Amino acid sequence: MKTLLLTGFEPFLSFTINPTMKIVEKLDGQTIGEYQIVGKTMTVDFARSGKQLLEFIREIKPDAVVSLGLAGGRTKITPERVAINVKDGDADNEGHKPLDEPIQMDGPAAYMSTLPIREMVYKLNESGFPATISNTAGTYLCNNVMYEALHYVQINNLSIPSGFIHIPASHELAIEHGNVASWSHNDLLESISICLSALSK
Ligand code: PCA
Secondary structure (H helix, E strand, O other): OOEEEEEEEEEOOOOOHHHHHHHHHHHHHOOOEOOOOOEEOOOOOOHHHHHHHHHHHHHHHHOEEEEEOOOOOOOOOOOOOOOEOOOOOOOOOOOOOOEOOOOOOOOEEEEOOOOOOHHEEEHHOOOOOOOOOOOOOOHHHHHHHHHHHHHHHHOOOOOEEEEEEEEEEHHHHHHHHHOEEEEEEHHHHHHHHHHOOOOOO
């Protein structure tokens, strides 16, 4: 049995709940296709989150890495195509607010996801879930951890698929937050399970 590291994030900015946290807690220990899932939650902290993810990778030695993040306002499940070497944007949970900084000083401008993102979108659509490939993961923590994982895999010559999926808000967030598109937790959970099933033959 292969191992898949599935990460989510703690709440951040004005979002008091992060549905990705609930998904990784729910899927932790479950088997989807060829993979047994290890679910972990990360902080929203420019100084720590990347390091945390690399520590999980070194400790768990997964055969695949899928990270999840909340994209409040998006309407669909969006596997990300690319991570860019930029840190910029809103303050993280520690109050750090980087401006136009590189993630890795000598790293390449970008890394492409090595997850089967097109298959994920096809499978989701076939199952009745709205999904599309996203061409930007932003410059906040989600882009940051996607870049760090792909960089680590590259410099260590590992051949493990790695990438990131953004999800819309959940209904409980929409109730609290007001004007934001939302999905039920069950649909979010099922959609991510479908994405993960695309990693197996
Ligand atoms: N979403 C943020 C960071 C944490 C999360 O769940 C992002 O899109 O960068």
